[in-house]
Amino acid sequence: MARYKVGLETQGKILEATRRLLSEVGFEAITVKAICAQAGIQAGSFYNLFATKDEAVLTVVRDAISAFDPDPEGTGNDTVESLVNAYTGFVTKDPELGRVYAQMAVTAALTQDHLAGRIQRHHEQRVERFTSAYVREHPAVPSSLAGHRMEILLGALNGLSIRWSIDPTFDICAHASLMVDELSTTP
Amino acid sequence: MARYKVGLETQGKILEATRRLLSEVGFEAITVKAICAQAGIQAGSFYNLFATKDEAVLTVVRDAISAFDPDPEGTGNDTVESLVNAYTGFVTKDPELGRVYAQMAVTAALTQDHLAGRIQRHHEQRVERFTSAYVREHPAVPSSLAGHRMEILLGALNGLSIRWSIDPTFDICAHASLMVDELSTTP
DNA sequence: GTCAATTTTTAGTATACACTCAATTTTGAA
DNA sequence: TTCAAAATTGAGTGTATACTAAAAATTGAC
Numbered sequence: 001m002a003r004y005k006v007g008l009e010t011q012g013k014i015l016e017a018t019r020r021l022l023s024e025v026g027f028e029a030i031t032v033k034a035i036c037a038q039a040g041i042q043a044g045s046f047y048n049l050f051a052t053k054d055e056a057v058l059t060v061v062r063d064a065i066s067a068f069d070p071d072p073e074g075t076g077n078d079t080v081e082s083l084v085n086a087y088t089g090f091v092t093k094d095p096e097l098g099r100v101y102a103q104m105a106v107t108a109a110l111t112q113d114h115l116a117g118r119i120q121r122h123h124e125q126r127v128e129r130f131t132s133a134y135v136r137e138h139p140a141v142p143s144s145l146a147g148h149r150m151e152i153l154l155g156a157l158n159g160l161s162i163r164w165s166i167d168p169t170f171d172i173c174a175h176a177s178l179m180v181d182e183l184s185t186t187p
Numbered sequence: 188m189a190r191y192k193v194g195l196e197t198q199g200k201i202l203e204a205t206r207r208l209l210s211e212v213g214f215e216a217i218t219v220k221a222i223c224a225q226a227g228i229q230a231g232s233f234y235n236l237f238a239t240k241d242e243a244v245l246t247v248v249r250d251a252i253s254a255f256d257p258d259p260e261g262t263g264n265d266t267v268e269s270l271v272n273a274y275t276g277f278v279t280k281d282p283e284l285g286r287v288y289a290q291m292a293v294t295a296a297l298t299q300d301h302l303a304g305r306i307q308r309h310h311e312q313r314v315e316r317f318t319s320a321y322v323r324e325h326p327a328v329p330s331s332l333a334g335h336r337m338e339i340l341l342g343a344l345n346g347l348s349i350r351w352s353i354d355p356t357f358d359i360c361a362h363a364s365l366m367v368d369e370l371s372t373t374p
Numbered sequence: 375g376t377c378a379a380t381t382t383t384t385a386g387t388a389t390a391c392a393c394t395c396a397a398t399t400t401t402g403a404a
Numbered sequence: 405t406t407c408a409a410a411a412t413t414g415a416g417t418g419t420a421t422a423c424t425a426a427a428a429a430t431t432g433a434c
Binding site: 028102119120123148149151152154155156157158159160162163166167174175178179182183185 | 215306307310335336338339341342343344345346347349350353354361362365366369370372
Binding site: 003004005006007031032033043044046047052053 | 420421422423424425430431432
Protein backbone atom coordinates (compact mmCIF):
# COMPACT_ATOMS: atom_id res chain seq x y z
CA MET A 1 0.00 0.00 0.00
CA ALA A 2 1.37 3.35 -1.06
CA ARG A 3 1.94 5.83 1.78
CA TYR A 4 4.11 8.48 0.21
CA LYS A 5 3.13 10.86 -2.55
CA VAL A 6 5.52 9.28 -5.09
CA GLY A 7 4.08 5.87 -4.30
CA LEU A 8 0.55 7.04 -5.07
CA GLU A 9 1.75 8.62 -8.29
CA THR A 10 3.42 5.39 -9.32
CA GLN A 11 0.25 3.51 -8.50
CA GLY A 12 -1.62 5.83 -10.84
CA LYS A 13 0.94 5.36 -13.58
CA ILE A 14 0.69 1.60 -13.26
CA LEU A 15 -3.10 1.59 -13.47
CA GLU A 16 -3.09 3.93 -16.45
CA ALA A 17 -0.49 1.80 -18.21
CA THR A 18 -2.48 -1.33 -17.42
CA ARG A 19 -5.67 0.21 -18.76
CA ARG A 20 -3.96 1.24 -21.95
CA LEU A 21 -2.30 -2.12 -22.48
CA LEU A 22 -5.52 -4.00 -21.77
CA SER A 23 -7.01 -1.98 -24.60
CA GLU A 24 -4.10 -2.65 -26.90
CA VAL A 25 -3.28 -6.29 -26.34
CA GLY A 26 -6.12 -7.62 -24.23
CA PHE A 27 -6.61 -9.44 -20.99
CA GLU A 28 -4.64 -12.53 -21.87
CA ALA A 29 -1.62 -11.01 -23.53
CA ILE A 30 -0.83 -8.28 -21.01
CA THR A 31 2.49 -8.66 -19.20
CA VAL A 32 4.07 -7.10 -16.15
CA LYS A 33 7.10 -6.18 -18.22
CA ALA A 34 4.95 -4.25 -20.68
CA ILE A 35 3.04 -2.52 -17.90
CA CYS A 36 6.32 -1.42 -16.30
CA ALA A 37 7.73 -0.20 -19.61
CA GLN A 38 4.55 1.73 -20.32
CA ALA A 39 4.53 3.22 -16.82
CA GLY A 40 8.24 4.02 -16.98
CA ILE A 41 9.13 2.02 -13.88
CA GLN A 42 10.91 -1.21 -12.98
CA ALA A 43 9.37 -4.55 -12.03
CA GLY A 44 10.44 -4.15 -8.39
CA SER A 45 8.42 -0.97 -8.13
CA PHE A 46 5.38 -2.70 -9.52
CA TYR A 47 5.60 -5.45 -6.93
CA ASN A 48 6.11 -2.93 -4.17
CA LEU A 49 2.58 -1.69 -4.87
CA PHE A 50 0.72 -4.70 -6.30
CA ALA A 51 1.01 -8.23 -4.97
CA THR A 52 0.36 -9.82 -8.37
CA LYS A 53 -0.26 -8.88 -11.97
CA ASP A 54 -3.88 -9.88 -11.61
CA GLU A 55 -4.39 -7.38 -8.81
CA ALA A 56 -3.56 -4.51 -11.14
CA VAL A 57 -5.53 -5.97 -14.04
CA LEU A 58 -8.61 -6.67 -11.95
CA THR A 59 -8.55 -3.18 -10.47
CA VAL A 60 -8.65 -1.71 -13.95
CA VAL A 61 -11.28 -4.13 -15.20
CA ARG A 62 -13.52 -3.46 -12.23
CA ASP A 63 -13.45 0.22 -13.12
CA ALA A 64 -14.08 -0.58 -16.78
CA ILE A 65 -17.14 -2.62 -15.89
CA SER A 66 -18.44 0.18 -13.69
CA ALA A 67 -18.17 2.47 -16.69
CA PHE A 68 -20.74 0.30 -18.44
CA ASP A 69 -23.34 0.89 -15.74
CA PRO A 70 -26.23 2.77 -17.32
CA ASP A 71 -26.84 5.75 -15.09
CA PRO A 72 -27.02 4.27 -11.59
CA GLU A 73 -29.06 7.31 -10.55
CA GLY A 74 -31.85 6.13 -12.90
CA THR A 75 -34.37 8.94 -13.32
CA GLY A 76 -36.72 6.52 -15.10
CA ASN A 77 -37.41 8.76 -18.07
CA ASP A 78 -35.20 7.12 -20.65
CA THR A 79 -36.41 5.22 -23.71
CA VAL A 80 -35.20 1.96 -25.18
CA GLU A 81 -33.79 3.92 -28.09
CA SER A 82 -31.83 6.22 -25.81
CA LEU A 83 -30.48 3.28 -23.85
CA VAL A 84 -29.42 1.56 -27.05
CA ASN A 85 -27.83 4.77 -28.29
CA ALA A 86 -25.99 5.10 -25.01
CA TYR A 87 -24.66 1.59 -25.44
CA THR A 88 -23.58 1.91 -29.07
CA GLY A 89 -22.27 5.40 -28.41
CA PHE A 90 -20.15 4.21 -25.55
CA VAL A 91 -18.85 1.14 -27.36
CA THR A 92 -17.97 3.01 -30.52
CA LYS A 93 -16.49 5.93 -28.62
CA ASP A 94 -14.37 3.77 -26.33
CA PRO A 95 -13.96 0.49 -28.21
CA GLU A 96 -11.15 -0.76 -26.02
CA LEU A 97 -13.32 -0.76 -22.94
CA GLY A 98 -15.99 -2.70 -24.79
CA ARG A 99 -13.43 -5.23 -25.87
CA VAL A 100 -12.14 -5.71 -22.36
CA TYR A 101 -15.67 -6.17 -21.14
CA ALA A 102 -16.49 -8.76 -23.78
CA GLN A 103 -13.23 -10.53 -23.11
CA MET A 104 -13.87 -10.64 -19.40
CA ALA A 105 -17.38 -11.90 -19.97
CA VAL A 106 -16.16 -14.81 -22.04
CA THR A 107 -12.85 -15.73 -20.50
CA ALA A 108 -12.50 -14.47 -16.99
CA ALA A 109 -16.07 -14.65 -15.80
CA LEU A 110 -15.93 -18.40 -15.48
CA THR A 111 -12.60 -18.65 -13.75
CA GLN A 112 -12.80 -15.60 -11.50
CA ASP A 113 -15.76 -16.10 -9.20
CA HIS A 114 -16.09 -12.59 -7.84
CA LEU A 115 -15.98 -11.11 -11.34
CA ALA A 116 -18.53 -13.59 -12.66
CA GLY A 117 -20.97 -12.42 -10.01
CA ARG A 118 -20.34 -8.79 -10.79
CA ILE A 119 -20.80 -9.25 -14.50
CA GLN A 120 -23.99 -11.22 -14.06
CA ARG A 121 -25.50 -8.75 -11.59
CA HIS A 122 -24.56 -5.91 -13.85
CA HIS A 123 -26.25 -7.58 -16.78
CA GLU A 124 -29.45 -8.32 -14.88
CA GLN A 125 -29.72 -4.74 -13.71
CA ARG A 126 -29.37 -3.62 -17.26
CA VAL A 127 -32.07 -5.99 -18.50
CA GLU A 128 -34.40 -4.58 -15.84
CA ARG A 129 -33.63 -1.06 -16.89
CA PHE A 130 -34.29 -1.80 -20.56
CA THR A 131 -37.42 -3.74 -19.74
CA SER A 132 -39.00 -0.97 -17.70
CA ALA A 133 -38.29 1.49 -20.49
CA TYR A 134 -39.81 -0.91 -23.00
CA VAL A 135 -42.93 -1.47 -20.89
CA ARG A 136 -43.32 2.27 -20.49
CA GLU A 137 -43.32 2.62 -24.28
CA HIS A 138 -45.37 -0.47 -25.04
CA PRO A 139 -47.91 -0.86 -22.23
CA ALA A 140 -49.83 -3.44 -24.27
CA VAL A 141 -46.94 -5.91 -24.23
CA PRO A 142 -46.95 -8.29 -21.25
CA SER A 143 -43.93 -7.64 -19.05
CA SER A 144 -42.68 -11.22 -19.37
CA LEU A 145 -42.54 -10.90 -23.16
CA ALA A 146 -40.96 -7.48 -22.72
CA GLY A 147 -38.31 -9.07 -20.51
CA HIS A 148 -37.58 -11.74 -23.09
CA ARG A 149 -37.33 -9.18 -25.83
CA MET A 150 -34.94 -6.99 -23.88
CA GLU A 151 -32.83 -10.00 -22.95
CA ILE A 152 -32.54 -10.67 -26.65
CA LEU A 153 -31.83 -7.04 -27.42
CA LEU A 154 -28.99 -6.91 -24.93
CA GLY A 155 -27.60 -10.23 -26.07
CA ALA A 156 -27.69 -8.94 -29.60
CA LEU A 157 -26.04 -5.65 -28.62
CA ASN A 158 -23.22 -7.53 -26.92
CA GLY A 159 -22.83 -9.82 -29.90
CA LEU A 160 -22.91 -6.95 -32.35
CA SER A 161 -20.36 -4.99 -30.36
CA ILE A 162 -18.00 -7.96 -30.47
CA ARG A 163 -18.62 -8.22 -34.19
CA TRP A 164 -17.84 -4.52 -34.48
CA SER A 165 -14.65 -4.77 -32.46
CA ILE A 166 -13.41 -7.45 -34.86
CA ASP A 167 -14.52 -5.56 -37.95
CA PRO A 168 -14.66 -1.77 -37.42
CA THR A 169 -16.37 -1.28 -40.78
CA PHE A 170 -19.40 -3.07 -39.40
CA ASP A 171 -22.21 -0.57 -38.90
CA ILE A 172 -23.25 -1.45 -35.39
CA CYS A 173 -25.50 1.62 -35.00
CA ALA A 174 -27.59 0.81 -38.07
CA HIS A 175 -27.99 -2.80 -37.03
CA ALA A 176 -28.90 -1.80 -33.49
CA SER A 177 -31.55 0.60 -34.81
CA LEU A 178 -33.04 -2.06 -37.03
CA MET A 179 -33.06 -4.41 -34.08
CA VAL A 180 -35.01 -1.92 -32.00
CA ASP A 181 -37.51 -1.55 -34.84
CA GLU A 182 -37.93 -5.30 -35.13
CA LEU A 183 -38.64 -5.59 -31.42
CA SER A 184 -41.11 -2.72 -31.39
CA THR A 185 -43.84 -4.53 -33.27
CA THR A 186 -46.49 -5.02 -30.65
CA PRO A 187 -47.90 -8.58 -31.24
CA MET B 188 0.18 -35.43 -43.19
CA ALA B 189 -0.35 -38.93 -41.90
CA ARG B 190 0.03 -41.68 -44.53
CA TYR B 191 0.41 -44.85 -42.47
CA LYS B 192 -2.19 -46.43 -40.23
CA VAL B 193 -0.30 -45.65 -37.01
CA GLY B 194 -0.01 -42.01 -38.07
CA LEU B 195 -3.75 -41.72 -38.53
CA GLU B 196 -4.32 -43.36 -35.17
CA THR B 197 -1.97 -40.91 -33.50
CA GLN B 198 -3.76 -38.04 -35.22
CA GLY B 199 -7.01 -39.32 -33.75
CA LYS B 200 -5.49 -39.61 -30.29
CA ILE B 201 -4.19 -36.05 -30.49
CA LEU B 202 -7.55 -34.63 -31.57
CA GLU B 203 -9.38 -36.56 -28.88
CA ALA B 204 -6.92 -35.35 -26.23
CA THR B 205 -7.23 -31.79 -27.51
CA ARG B 206 -11.02 -31.97 -27.43
CA ARG B 207 -11.01 -33.27 -23.90
CA LEU B 208 -8.50 -30.72 -22.66
CA LEU B 209 -10.30 -27.83 -24.34
CA SER B 210 -13.40 -28.84 -22.42
CA GLU B 211 -11.50 -29.22 -19.19
CA VAL B 212 -9.17 -26.24 -19.12
CA GLY B 213 -10.25 -24.04 -22.01
CA PHE B 214 -8.59 -22.31 -24.88
CA GLU B 215 -6.26 -20.11 -22.85
CA ALA B 216 -4.83 -22.85 -20.65
CA ILE B 217 -4.34 -25.72 -23.06
CA THR B 218 -0.71 -26.75 -23.67
CA VAL B 219 1.04 -28.99 -26.16
CA LYS B 220 2.66 -30.83 -23.27
CA ALA B 221 -0.74 -31.62 -21.76
CA ILE B 222 -2.13 -32.72 -25.11
CA CYS B 223 0.82 -35.08 -25.60
CA ALA B 224 0.52 -36.48 -22.08
CA GLN B 225 -3.21 -37.05 -22.57
CA ALA B 226 -2.61 -38.69 -25.95
CA GLY B 227 0.28 -40.79 -24.62
CA ILE B 228 2.79 -39.50 -27.15
CA GLN B 229 5.84 -37.25 -27.26
CA ALA B 230 6.02 -33.67 -28.49
CA GLY B 231 7.93 -34.68 -31.60
CA SER B 232 5.07 -36.91 -32.67
CA PHE B 233 2.63 -34.07 -32.24
CA TYR B 234 4.68 -31.83 -34.48
CA ASN B 235 5.07 -34.57 -37.03
CA LEU B 236 1.32 -34.34 -37.60
CA PHE B 237 0.38 -30.75 -36.70
CA ALA B 238 2.33 -27.67 -37.63
CA THR B 239 1.23 -25.70 -34.57
CA LYS B 240 -0.84 -26.05 -31.45
CA ASP B 241 -3.50 -23.81 -32.94
CA GLU B 242 -3.93 -26.16 -35.87
CA ALA B 243 -5.04 -28.94 -33.55
CA VAL B 244 -7.29 -26.61 -31.57
CA LEU B 245 -8.91 -25.17 -34.68
CA THR B 246 -9.48 -28.62 -36.12
CA VAL B 247 -11.33 -29.68 -32.99
CA VAL B 248 -13.51 -26.58 -32.89
CA ARG B 249 -14.28 -26.77 -36.60
CA ASP B 250 -15.23 -30.44 -36.34
CA ALA B 251 -17.46 -29.75 -33.35
CA ILE B 252 -19.30 -27.09 -35.31
CA SER B 253 -19.64 -29.31 -38.36
CA ALA B 254 -21.13 -32.03 -36.19
CA PHE B 255 -24.21 -29.83 -35.74
CA ASP B 256 -24.47 -28.68 -39.31
CA PRO B 257 -28.01 -29.43 -40.47
CA ASP B 258 -26.83 -29.64 -44.07
CA PRO B 259 -23.19 -30.74 -44.17
CA GLU B 260 -23.40 -31.52 -47.86
CA GLY B 261 -24.52 -27.97 -48.59
CA THR B 262 -27.52 -28.99 -50.65
CA GLY B 263 -29.22 -25.72 -49.79
CA ASN B 264 -32.21 -27.26 -48.04
CA ASP B 265 -31.59 -25.98 -44.52
CA THR B 266 -33.90 -23.50 -42.86
CA VAL B 267 -33.11 -20.57 -40.59
CA GLU B 268 -34.68 -22.49 -37.74
CA SER B 269 -32.50 -25.55 -38.36
CA LEU B 270 -29.41 -23.38 -38.58
CA VAL B 271 -30.28 -21.69 -35.30
CA ASN B 272 -30.93 -25.06 -33.70
CA ALA B 273 -27.57 -26.24 -34.96
CA TYR B 274 -25.94 -23.28 -33.26
CA THR B 275 -27.73 -23.63 -29.93
CA GLY B 276 -27.25 -27.39 -30.10
CA PHE B 277 -23.54 -26.96 -30.50
CA VAL B 278 -23.27 -24.46 -27.68
CA THR B 279 -25.47 -26.27 -25.18
CA LYS B 280 -24.30 -29.81 -25.85
CA ASP B 281 -20.66 -29.07 -25.15
CA PRO B 282 -20.72 -25.85 -23.12
CA GLU B 283 -16.99 -25.69 -22.67
CA LEU B 284 -16.37 -26.07 -26.37
CA GLY B 285 -19.06 -23.49 -27.02
CA ARG B 286 -17.26 -21.21 -24.66
CA VAL B 287 -14.01 -21.87 -26.48
CA TYR B 288 -15.70 -20.87 -29.69
CA ALA B 289 -17.01 -17.63 -28.21
CA GLN B 290 -13.64 -16.97 -26.68
CA MET B 291 -11.96 -17.39 -30.01
CA ALA B 292 -14.40 -14.98 -31.56
CA VAL B 293 -13.68 -12.34 -28.94
CA THR B 294 -10.12 -12.88 -27.89
CA ALA B 295 -8.16 -14.88 -30.39
CA ALA B 296 -9.45 -12.78 -33.23
CA LEU B 297 -8.02 -9.68 -31.65
CA THR B 298 -4.69 -10.96 -30.44
CA GLN B 299 -3.74 -13.52 -33.06
CA ASP B 300 -3.67 -12.30 -36.61
CA HIS B 301 -3.79 -15.64 -38.37
CA LEU B 302 -6.83 -16.64 -36.36
CA ALA B 303 -8.58 -13.33 -36.89
CA GLY B 304 -8.84 -13.87 -40.65
CA ARG B 305 -10.14 -17.39 -40.27
CA ILE B 306 -12.76 -16.41 -37.73
CA GLN B 307 -13.99 -13.46 -39.76
CA ARG B 308 -14.24 -15.59 -42.90
CA HIS B 309 -16.10 -18.22 -40.96
CA HIS B 310 -18.55 -15.62 -39.71
CA GLU B 311 -19.15 -14.16 -43.15
CA GLN B 312 -19.77 -17.59 -44.63
CA ARG B 313 -22.27 -18.23 -41.91
CA VAL B 314 -24.08 -14.96 -42.52
CA GLU B 315 -24.36 -15.91 -46.20
CA ARG B 316 -25.69 -19.32 -45.31
CA PHE B 317 -28.31 -17.88 -42.95
CA THR B 318 -29.25 -15.21 -45.44
CA SER B 319 -29.85 -17.60 -48.31
CA ALA B 320 -31.99 -19.78 -46.06
CA TYR B 321 -33.94 -16.72 -44.97
CA VAL B 322 -34.46 -15.50 -48.53
CA ARG B 323 -35.63 -18.96 -49.50
CA GLU B 324 -38.24 -18.82 -46.76
CA HIS B 325 -39.18 -15.16 -47.21
CA PRO B 326 -38.89 -14.41 -50.93
CA ALA B 327 -40.75 -11.13 -50.44
CA VAL B 328 -38.01 -9.66 -48.24
CA PRO B 329 -35.28 -7.82 -50.16
CA SER B 330 -31.97 -9.61 -49.85
CA SER B 331 -30.22 -6.58 -48.35
CA LEU B 332 -32.74 -6.44 -45.52
CA ALA B 333 -32.45 -10.19 -45.18
CA GLY B 334 -28.68 -9.82 -44.85
CA HIS B 335 -29.08 -7.18 -42.16
CA ARG B 336 -31.52 -9.32 -40.26
CA MET B 337 -29.29 -12.38 -40.36
CA GLU B 338 -26.31 -10.32 -39.29
CA ILE B 339 -28.37 -9.26 -36.30
CA LEU B 340 -29.53 -12.80 -35.67
CA LEU B 341 -25.98 -14.13 -35.61
CA GLY B 342 -24.77 -11.26 -33.47
CA ALA B 343 -27.59 -11.99 -31.08
CA LEU B 344 -26.83 -15.72 -31.05
CA ASN B 345 -23.23 -15.01 -30.18
CA GLY B 346 -24.27 -12.57 -27.46
CA LEU B 347 -26.85 -14.98 -26.06
CA SER B 348 -24.39 -17.85 -26.02
CA ILE B 349 -21.97 -15.78 -24.00
CA ARG B 350 -24.82 -14.86 -21.67
CA TRP B 351 -25.60 -18.53 -21.36
CA SER B 352 -22.01 -19.51 -20.66
CA ILE B 353 -22.03 -17.09 -17.74
CA ASP B 354 -25.44 -18.18 -16.49
CA PRO B 355 -26.30 -21.79 -17.44
CA THR B 356 -29.88 -21.34 -16.21
CA PHE B 357 -30.43 -18.88 -19.04
CA ASP B 358 -32.75 -20.46 -21.60
CA ILE B 359 -30.81 -19.73 -24.75
CA CYS B 360 -33.00 -21.97 -26.93
CA ALA B 361 -36.22 -20.19 -26.00
CA HIS B 362 -34.68 -16.80 -26.58
CA ALA B 363 -33.22 -17.89 -29.88
CA SER B 364 -36.63 -19.18 -31.01
CA LEU B 365 -38.32 -15.93 -30.06
CA MET B 366 -35.63 -14.08 -31.93
CA VAL B 367 -36.32 -16.09 -35.07
CA ASP B 368 -40.03 -15.31 -34.71
CA GLU B 369 -39.37 -11.60 -34.32
CA LEU B 370 -37.26 -11.58 -37.46
CA SER B 371 -39.80 -13.51 -39.49
CA THR B 372 -42.32 -10.69 -39.74
CA THR B 373 -42.24 -9.76 -43.36
CA PRO B 374 -42.42 -5.93 -43.43
C1' DG C 375 18.42 18.19 9.96
C1' DT C 376 17.70 13.42 11.36
C1' DC C 377 16.49 8.93 10.37
C1' DA C 378 13.24 5.24 10.04
C1' DA C 379 9.91 4.07 6.74
C1' DT C 380 9.00 3.91 2.04
C1' DT C 381 10.15 3.66 -2.75
C1' DT C 382 13.14 2.47 -6.61
C1' DT C 383 16.53 0.11 -9.03
C1' DT C 384 19.38 -3.61 -10.56
C1' DA C 385 20.11 -7.95 -11.29
C1' DG C 386 18.67 -11.65 -10.89
C1' DT C 387 15.68 -16.87 -10.13
C1' DA C 388 12.80 -20.37 -11.42
C1' DT C 389 9.61 -22.00 -14.46
C1' DA C 390 6.75 -22.82 -18.33
C1' DC C 391 6.06 -22.48 -22.94
C1' DA C 392 5.97 -23.70 -28.16
C1' DC C 393 8.65 -25.82 -31.02
C1' DT C 394 13.05 -28.52 -33.19
C1' DC C 395 16.09 -32.18 -34.59
C1' DA C 396 18.97 -36.09 -35.14
C1' DA C 397 18.80 -40.72 -34.14
C1' DT C 398 15.97 -44.75 -33.94
C1' DT C 399 12.12 -47.68 -34.87
C1' DT C 400 8.16 -49.01 -37.51
C1' DT C 401 5.49 -49.49 -41.61
C1' DG C 402 3.90 -51.43 -45.93
C1' DA C 403 4.37 -51.55 -51.01
C1' DA C 404 7.21 -54.08 -54.15
C1' DT D 405 12.63 -59.96 -47.75
C1' DT D 406 13.95 -55.42 -48.81
C1' DC D 407 14.16 -50.62 -47.99
C1' DA D 408 12.66 -45.93 -48.53
C1' DA D 409 9.24 -43.39 -46.49
C1' DA D 410 6.84 -42.45 -42.35
C1' DA D 411 6.51 -42.29 -37.49
C1' DT D 412 8.38 -41.92 -32.87
C1' DT D 413 11.37 -40.73 -29.39
C1' DG D 414 13.68 -37.91 -26.03
C1' DA D 415 16.72 -34.62 -25.23
C1' DG D 416 17.13 -30.09 -26.37
C1' DT D 417 16.62 -24.86 -27.89
C1' DG D 418 15.35 -20.32 -27.21
C1' DT D 419 12.27 -17.30 -25.33
C1' DA D 420 9.13 -15.28 -22.34
C1' DT D 421 6.94 -15.28 -18.14
C1' DA D 422 5.79 -13.85 -13.07
C1' DC D 423 8.03 -12.73 -9.40
C1' DT D 424 12.14 -11.80 -5.80
C1' DA D 425 15.83 -9.74 -3.04
C1' DA D 426 19.25 -6.82 -1.53
C1' DA D 427 21.07 -2.51 -1.87
C1' DA D 428 20.61 2.29 -2.90
C1' DA D 429 17.91 6.39 -3.05
C1' DT D 430 14.09 9.16 -1.56
C1' DT D 431 10.55 10.85 1.44
C1' DG D 432 8.49 13.35 5.18
C1' DA D 433 7.07 13.32 10.26
C1' DC D 434 9.40 14.91 14.05
